[in-house]
Structure formats: structure tokens, C-alpha cells
Amino acid sequence: MNSAERQRAMVFKRFYAEYQRLILGMVSVVGMMILWELAFTYVIPLNPFFFTKPSLIAEAFKQQIVSGSLWHDVAISSKAFLLGFGLAVVVGIPIGVFMGWRRRAEYTLDPFLTALYASPLVALAPLLIIIFGVGLTGKVALIFLLSVFPFIFNVFAGVKCTDRLLVNVVRSFGGREKDIYFKVILPSIMPYIVAGARIAIGRGIVGILVTEFYAASEGIGFAISRFGDTYRLPDMFAAIMVLMIVAVGLTEGLRKLETLLAPWKVGQEAR
Amino acid sequence: MVPCIEARSLTLTFTPKNRDPVTALQGFDLQVSKGEFLSLVGPSGCGKSTFLNVLLGLLKPDSGELSLNGKQIDGPGQERAMVFQEFGLLPWRTVLANVQLGLELKGVAPSIRHERALDLIKLVGLERFQNHYPHELSGGMKQRVGLARALATEPEVLLMDEPFAALDAQTRDLMQTELLQIWERTKKTVLFVTHSIEEAAYLSDRVVIMTARPGRMKNVFKIDLPRPRDYEMRLTPEFNDIKAKIWSTLKDELSGKAAGNGI
Amino acid sequence: MESRARGEMNTLASFYREREQAILGGGFILLLILIWQIVPALISLPRGIALFFTTPVEVIKSFYQLVVRNEIQSHVYTSAVEFVVGLGLAIVVGLPLGLVMGRSKILDAMLDPFVTAFNATPRLVFLPLLILWLGIGIWSKIMIVFVGALFPLLINTYEGVKNVDRVLVNVVRSFGASEWQTMKVVVLPNSVPYIVAGLRLAIGRALLGVVVGEFFGASRGLGFMIAGAATNYKVDVVFVGVTIFMGLSLALTHLVKRLEARLSRWRPDEVKTF
Numbered sequence: 001m002n003s004a005e006r007q008r009a010m011v012f013k014r015f016y017a018e019y020q021r022l023i024l025g026m027v028s029v030v031g032m033m034i035l036w037e038l039a040f041t042y043v044i045p046l047n048p049f050f051f052t053k054p055s056l057i058a059e060a061f062k063q064q065i066v067s068g069s070l071w072h073d074v075a076i077s078s079k080a081f082l083l084g085f086g087l088a089v090v091v092g093i094p095i096g097v098f099m100g101w102r103r104r105a106e107y108t109l110d111p112f113l114t115a116l117y118a119s120p121l122v123a124l125a126p127l128l129i130i131i132f133g134v135g136l137t138g139k140v141a142l143i144f145l146l147s148v149f150p151f152i153f154n155v156f157a158g159v160k161c162t163d164r165l166l167v168n169v170v171r172s173f174g175g176r177e178k179d180i181y182f183k184v185i186l187p188s189i190m191p192y193i194v195a196g197a198r199i200a201i202g203r204g205i206v207g208i209l210v211t212e213f214y215a216a217s218e219g220i221g222f223a224i225s226r227f228g229d230t231y232r233l234p235d236m237f238a239a240i241m242v243l244m245i246v247a248v249g250l251t252e253g254l255r256k257l258e259t260l261l262a263p264w265k266v267g268q269e270a271r
Numbered sequence: 272m273v274p275c276i277e278a279r280s281l282t283l284t285f286t287p288k289n290r291d292p293v294t295a296l297q298g299f300d301l302q303v304s305k306g307e308f309l310s311l312v313g314p315s316g317c318g319k320s321t322f323l324n325v326l327l328g329l330l331k332p333d334s335g336e337l338s339l340n341g342k343q344i345d346g347p348g349q350e351r352a353m354v355f356q357e358f359g360l361l362p363w364r365t366v367l368a369n370v371q372l373g374l375e376l377k378g379v380a381p382s383i384r385h386e387r388a389l390d391l392i393k394l395v396g397l398e399r400f401q402n403h404y405p406h407e408l409s410g411g412m413k414q415r416v417g418l419a420r421a422l423a424t425e426p427e428v429l430l431m432d433e434p435f436a437a438l439d440a441q442t443r444d445l446m447q448t449e450l451l452q453i454w455e456r457t458k459k460t461v462l463f464v465t466h467s468i469e470e471a472a473y474l475s476d477r478v479v480i481m482t483a484r485p486g487r488m489k490n491v492f493k494i495d496l497p498r499p500r501d502y503e504m505r506l507t508p509e510f511n512d513i514k515a516k517i518w519s520t521l522k523d524e525l526s527g528k529a530a531g532n533g534i
Numbered sequence: 535m536e537s538r539a540r541g542e543m544n545t546l547a548s549f550y551r552e553r554e555q556a557i558l559g560g561g562f563i564l565l566l567i568l569i570w571q572i573v574p575a576l577i578s579l580p581r582g583i584a585l586f587f588t589t590p591v592e593v594i595k596s597f598y599q600l601v602v603r604n605e606i607q608s609h610v611y612t613s614a615v616e617f618v619v620g621l622g623l624a625i626v627v628g629l630p631l632g633l634v635m636g637r638s639k640i641l642d643a644m645l646d647p648f649v650t651a652f653n654a655t656p657r658l659v660f661l662p663l664l665i666l667w668l669g670i671g672i673w674s675k676i677m678i679v680f681v682g683a684l685f686p687l688l689i690n691t692y693e694g695v696k697n698v699d700r701v702l703v704n705v706v707r708s709f710g711a712s713e714w715q716t717m718k719v720v721v722l723p724n725s726v727p728y729i730v731a732g733l734r735l736a737i738g739r740a741l742l743g744v745v746v747g748e749f750f751g752a753s754r755g756l757g758f759m760i761a762g763a764a765t766n767y768k769v770d771v772v773f774v775g776v777t778i779f780m781g782l783s784l785a786l787t788h789l790v791k792r793l794e795a796r797l798s799r800w801r802p803d804e805v806k807t808f
Contacts, residue, residue: 127776202655205656213749248655
């Protein structure tokens with residue numbers, strides 16, 4: 001190899017080393033898709049009532065976008081999700097702050113809320129649906145119930161971790177209670193809020209799916225369930241993938257936000 | 272002359288949960304004149320930081336009187352400002368925003384406090400770093416921000432609780448000299464708590480030695496060295512005499528001679 | 535006599551102070567249950583709500599009935615089997631896979647996109663597919679439990695292996711240890727706290743899988759019982775089921791937490807996973 005070739009080889013090597021994880025990951029995913037497609041086209045007979053392959057999924061996906069049914073389903077589910085999630089943020093954060101800041105509040109509420117958090121609250125889903133009916137209210141209620149707890153507990157932990165020195169600093173400059181909340185506690189707990197949001201998203205989506213599987217006529221969960229009932233596997237897979245993409249997008253996006261929001265914190269991880 | 276700060280018979284006892292009560296201050300008396308630089312030196316746990324916190328208004332004494340310019344101290348107020356040992360800068364605010372904290376809490380208009388903060392940032396020599404975050408600064412720089420913040424509200428009294436203890440020796444020396452320069456310019460009354468006899472003797476007009484816990488004033492030394500002081504003064508025999516005298520008084524307290532005596 | 539009264543007050547006060555946490559927390563829960571029980575006696579509920587209302591006492595009575603009439607035992611058994619088998623499979627697959635992924639950077643990089651994607655998505659989304667494949671028998675439930683419990687175990691094991699101190703590995707290697715020995719002596723013991731934390735999370739997910747799996751495609755099981763009772767407005771039976779799940783969840787989680795605390799004693803900092 002002459003020097004020009006050697007140089008090019010070095011550049012490649014360095015590129016590979018830096019992006020190794022990304023490259024291998026992409027290779028893996030693309031490779032899997034290709035194998036999947038090839039296997040069921042040329043090797044294994046495809047039973048359409050049982051399985052499907054990427055090309056059919058892509059076709060179904062396109063159809064759903066073109067016909068608008070995908071947007072419609074996603075919109076319906078999103079509306080309920082945002083309402084329930086929003087409610088969880090608005091209710092959960094103050095409770096978490098209250099519990100973290102006042103010791104008596106912590107003693108009183110912690111056992112009860114921990115018990116609820118640890119329980120599979122989805123077990124209440126049928127009851128909620130019977131009470132609130134099949135519409136938006138029931139969905140929102142369940143989503144709220146499921147997603148409020150990560151906020152409460154993450155914020156609670158964040159408030160308890162607040163640097164007391166900073167509270168004293170603000171007090172010493174004449175800050176009152178509201179100054180302490182807004183100038184010290186709230187900024188301190190931002191990373192915790194985002195971490196809580198990241199966990200709450202998964203739980204909220206469970207809420208959507210449970211209500212829509214159980215008793216609904218619209219929404220992405222319902223779509224998946226309906227496609228299953230009618231053995232429309234490519235559509236089903238397509239819908240599942242849409243949900244996966246949304247879930248991953250939101251979760252990873254929040255993870256990024258977490259690291260951005262805390263450039264002043266050195267290496268804190270909460271899964 | 273009416274003393275600027277007057278403490279009479281201050282007593283404070285801490286009662287932590289599940290542990291024995293601790294008397295930090297017992298019958299503590301002190302008088303500080305206006306514009307004076309006074310150091311408090313004493314063994315660990317003798318209550319010097321506690322006293323500063325009482326002065327600051329964050330702690331209430333069980334008994335005794337504490338007044339500033341004749342008025343009783345009853346909670347925090349912006350005539351007193353503290354520079355903290357662990358800096359206490361809000362990590363999510365830039366240097367500029369941190370310095371403005373006191374003014375912000377007082378309700379000063381943004382444009383005015385922005386200007387004032389900038390003046391002080393220039394005073395402590397951090398103009399180039401006004402938009403940096405605390406985690407990007409060295410210890411000495413962080414403490415300068417702390418100092419700027421304390422001066423921003425134009426307090427009468429500057430309280431400093433071992434402000435240079437967390438810094439390395441060289442930075443510490445530099446900061447001491449800078450502090451003196453700033454003090455000469457702003458002429459505040461300064462109450463300075465430290466473990467270092469050298470630091471206390473170098474900076475102060477008077478050095479107060481406190482007893483071991485529970486804290487009381489044991490002795491006061493007047494430092495007669497001329498001002499402005501420079502580093503070379505620390506190498507003179509007069510300075511060493513002063514240090515020796517302070518040390519001999521302090522030594523008794525450190526060796527626990529007073530321990531177990533009770534009151 | 536006055537001093538005796540004061541003495542009693544003092545002991546009462548110190549009794550409270552020491553147990554304040556338990557008293558406030560437990561008291562609050564008891565208060566809620568009490569209020570719940572008393573509400574129908576205090577205010578007459580409108581017809582609509584009375585249909586869905588039940589009280590703690592009724593729930594207890596209902597539970598007793600179900601046990602006596604031997605109606606609940608088979609449901610509990612079915613759910614238990616689904617839980618245990620599903621969780622067991624998750625452990626058997628997740629732990630080794632996590633170990634291997636943690637040690638092999640290439641395998642880790644290749645599997646990472648899948649793990650991330652599947653971890654971020656609620657495994658519930660595959661339930662219709664599993665029912666389509668496996669019917670409404672016990673296996674679709676076992677599979678959803680498996681898939682739910684797999685990821686916390688996998689990821690936590692993986693994290694535990696990755697976080698092993700390089701220095702320790704080098705020390706053991708310098709004594710001539712093979713990969714297998716390194717695993718046994720350094721990597722595994724280091725990972726145990728992580729694995730147990732993963733187990734704690736996995737238990738929660740597994741229970742979730744049981745509950746929801748039985749809502750949608752089942753003919754037996756506690757979840758099925760809850761769903762059926764809800765449709766028939768037997769709210770007391772619903773709460774029997776919910777309470778059993780809650781109790782199981784709390785008991786199991788508590789046990790694992792204690793195990794975790796025991797096994798984490800050597801660790802300097804606490805990694806709290808929610």
C-alpha cells in the first residue's frame with residue numbers, strides 16, 4: 001500500500017471506531033429486515049394468517065397513510081394521551097414538591113402513594129370503563145392514574161435532593177417562601193421532571209392500549225386489535241411499528257432533553 | 272461610639288432528633304465597630320459559624336441580644352450579606368444572573384440590577400466570564416462570584432464564613448490580597464470566620480479568639496500592622512509575634528483544656 | 535399528681551415522635567378506608583353512582599364468599615402459573631443474554647437498537663398479535679408476561695456487567711483467569727445488585743402482563759374474573775381481584791427490596807431505579 005492508500009485506510013478506521021456502535025446497529029436492523037424478507041419470500045412459505053414480511057408491511061403502511069386512517073387513529077389516541085398526561089404533570093408535580101418539602105406530608109402520603117404506584121392499577125381499567133363509558137373520559141382517567149406516579153416520585157426525590165445551601169443563600173438575601181420555590185426548587189428539579197416524564201410516557205401508552213383494546217371504536221390501540229381480529233397482519237404490524245416509532249421517539253427525545261437540561265450536573269442517571 | 276454590631280449574652284442550643292442537645296453559644300459577647308475588619312478564630316465546633324448565621328438572621332438565639340446599629344436583628348435583611356464556604360451559587364444561572372440574585376429578590380428593575388452586577392463583576396475581575404456557568408469556573412473564581420453577589424446589595428456588613436477554606440493554598444493567598452483591596456475600596460464592616468491564624472492576622476484589625484464549645488469570647492487581639500498590607504508583611508518578625516500570641520491562646524482551647532469543665 | 539400527668543404526656547409525646555412516620559402514614563390509609571366505608575351511610579348516593587359503589591366490608595364479604603364457594607381458587611391458580619412460568623422464562627433468557635451483551639461490544643451494538651425499541655414500547659402492544667398466534671389459552675398470557683418481564687432483567691443485567699470495574703477485571707486477568715473465571719469471580723458478583731433491581735422491576739411488569747393479558751383473551755384467571763365482574767356491575771368482586779393483585783405486588787416487591795438491600799451492602803452509593 002502506498003501512502004495515499006494508507007491514509008485513506010486510516011480515515012476509514014477512525015470513522016469506523018467513532019461510529020462503530022451506530023454502524024453496527026444500523027447494519028443489524030437493515031440486515032434483519034433483509035433476512036426477514038428473503039426468508040419468507042424464497043425459503044419459508046408465508047402463511048398470511050400467521051405472519052407477514054417487510055414488503056407487505058410497507059405496502060400496508062403506505063395505504064394507511066394515503067387513506068388517512070393512520071392519522072385519524074393516531075390523532076384520536078394522542079388527544080386522550082395528551083389530556084391524561086397533561087393532567088398528570090399538573091397534579092403530580094405539586095404533590096411531589098409538597099411531599100418533598102414538608103416532612104409531615106411525606107410521612108402521611110408516602111406509604112399510600114407507594115402502595116398505589118407498586119400496584120397494577122390497570123386492574124381498575126374495566127371498572128373505570130364501566131363508570132365513565134367508552135369515550136374520552138375513561139381513557140383520560142386511566143392514563144392519568146398510570147402516568148401521575150412517576151412524576152410524583154421523581155419530583156419528590158428531586159426536591160429532597162435540593163441543595164439546602166442554596167435555600168439558605170436565597171433566604172439570606174431576603175427571599176421568601178415563593179422565591180425559594182421558584183428560584184431554587186423548580187430549577188433544581190427540572191432534570192427529575194424530565195426523567196419522570198420519560199417513565200410516565202410508557203405507562204401512559206399502556207393506558208391508551210388497555211382502554212382501546214378493551215372497549216373502543218377508534219384509536220391506534222383499537223386499530224391494532226381490529227386488524228388482529230380480521231387477520232390483516234401487514235396492517236397490524238404497520239400499526240405496531242408506528243406505535244413503536246412514536247414511543248421510541250418520545251422516550252429517546254426526552255433522554256436527550258434530560259442531558260441538555262442538566263449541563264451543570266455531572267453524570268446523574270435515573271432509569 | 273455606638274458599635275455597629277453588638278452581641279450580648281447570646282445563647283443558642285441545638286436539639287437534633289435522637290441526639291443530645293448541643294450548646295453552640297453560651298453567653299457570647301461581642302462588639303464590632305463600623306468599617307472594622309474582624310476575624311473570629313476558634314477550635315472546630317466553637318460556634319463561630321453559628322454566630323454568623325445568627326447575625327445573618329437564619330438562626331434565632333435562645334436568649335441574649337443582637338443588634339445592628341442599635342436595632343434588634345430579627346431575620347434576614349439586605350444590610351447583611353454572607354459569602355459562603357461552599358460558594359452556594361445557583362448552578363443553572365450564569366455568573367451575571369447569580370450576582371443579580373439579591374437585587375432580584377429586592378425587586379430592583381432588571382436594567383439597573385444588570386448594570387450593578389456588571390460593575391461588581393468587573394470589580395472582582397471576572398468580566399470575561401459573565402456568561403459562564405458555575406461548573407465552568409475554578410474554585411477561586413466561584414468565590415469571587417460569591418463576593419460580587421454579596422456586595423451587590425450594598426450591605427453594611429459582610430459576613431464571610433471560611434470563604435477560602437475550599438481553595439488551594441496559592442489561590443487562597445491571592446484571594447486574601449484581593450479581598451483586602453476590595454475592602455479598602457468599599458469600606459464595609461467585615462466579620463471573617465477562619466481556622467487559619469495567619470489569615471486572620473493578615474486580614475484583620477482585630478482577631479477574636481473563641482473558646483471551645485460552648486462558645487464564648489476568650490481573648491481579643493488588636494493587629495497594629497499598618498495598612499495597606501502586603502504579602503511581605505507576613506514574613507516580618509512582628510507578624511510572627513502576633514501569630515505566636517494568638518496561637519498560645521488558641522492552643523489551650525484546642526488541647527481541650529476547657530473540655531469537660533462545663534460552665 | 536401534676537408531675538405524673540406531665541410524665542405521661544412526655545412518654546406519649548416521645549412515643550409519637552419515634553413512630554411519627556408509621557403513625558401518620560398508616561393513619562392516613564386507615565382514614566381513607568374508613569371514609570370509604572362510611573360514605574354511603576352519610577350521604578345517600580344518586581342512583582347512577584350507587585350502582586358502582588361498594589365498601590370495604592362488602593369487598594371482604596365477597597372475598598369470603600368466593601373462597602368458600604371455591605370460585606376463586608382456580609382463577610388464582612391460573613394467574614399464578616402464568617406469572618411464574620412467564621417470569622421464569624424471562625429470567626432464563628434475560629440473564630444469560632444480558633451477561634453476554636454486557637461482555638461483547640459487537641453483540642451489544644448489534645442488539646442495542648432492538649432492545650431500545652422494544653424497551654421503550656409497552657409490550658402490551660403485542661398482545662393482539664400473541665392472541666392471534668397462541669389463542670386465548672394459557673400460552674398467550676405466559677408470553678406477554680415473558681416479554682414484559684424480559685427487558686428489565688435483560689437491561690439491568692447488562693448494565694451490571696458493563697459497570698464492572700475495569701481495574702478489578704484486569705487484576706483477575708493478571709492472575710491468569712479465563713473469560714469464564716473472570717465472569718464467575720468478578721463480573722457476576724458485581725452484577726448481582728443490578729440483577730435484583732431488574733427482578734424487582736420485572737415482577738411489576740409480569741403482574742401487569744397477567745392482568746392485562748387476562749382482560750382480553752382468557753377464560754380463566756383473576757384478570758378475567760375482574761373483567762367479568764365489571765361487566766356485571768359486581769364492583770365488590772372487582773375490588774377483590776384488584777386487592778389481591780395489589781397485595782401480591784406489594785408483598786413481592788417488598789421481599790425483593792429487602793433482598794436488594796442485603797445484597798447491596800458493599801456498594802458505596804445507592805442507584806435508585808424507579
